[in-house]
Amino acid sequence: MKLEIALYQALASINVPEPKINAVIDAMESDLNTALATKADIANLKQNLRVFMVSYRKSKRALRFAWASCCRRPSVCWSR
Structure with missing residues (x-):
């Protein structure tokens, strides 16, 4: 409210x-309400x-486990 009064x-x-002052104040209020x-x-x-x-950590653990399991069996390892 202080901003509107000071600007006015x-x-x-x-x-x-006065109509232009009101238009400026309304535009600023609208921008502040949507931008903050x-x-x-x-x-x-x-x-x-x-x-x-939480989802990311679970996925990371699952991938780490899959990668470790895969590399223990060279015949199905992706990196070979």
Whole structure:
């Protein structure tokens, strides 16, 4: 709210017409509401990242196990 008031006063002091001042303030509010992350957005991102990391670690373990198993049997090893 302080930003809108300061912006309004600054634009009014240089004789910008009221409709244009309102348009500028509305545009800034719209941009700030869509461009900034809320606490809920960050919490959701953290949760999604945790889920991804768990899945990644499981996949990494499975690949490591498959690779180790494969290389113990040279006849089916991918690297040969």
